[in-house]
Amino acid sequence: MTILLLILFALAAFGSIVTWMNTQLIIRDIAEIKKKLGIEEIKKPSFLDKDLDND
Structure with a gap:
């Protein structure tokens, strides 16, 4: 279960960076x-x- 949450978090972070770019x-x-x-x-x-x- 923890691995799934880490994968989802990584995908969310990657998606937010791509969206910002x-x-x-x-x-x-x-x-x-x-x-x-x-x-x-x-x-x-x-x-x-x-x-x-x-400055």
Whole structure:
């Protein structure tokens, strides 16, 4: 039973990584399309912009 749970967890982790990579690919494609259409990027302010780790 434990081995089955480990396999399921590994598959879930692998699936989430693949999904994240696919999302990043789609975001890059959309940015390229927007650039070709002449749509400028609007950057919304975020609380993460003021993160202390961004030196």
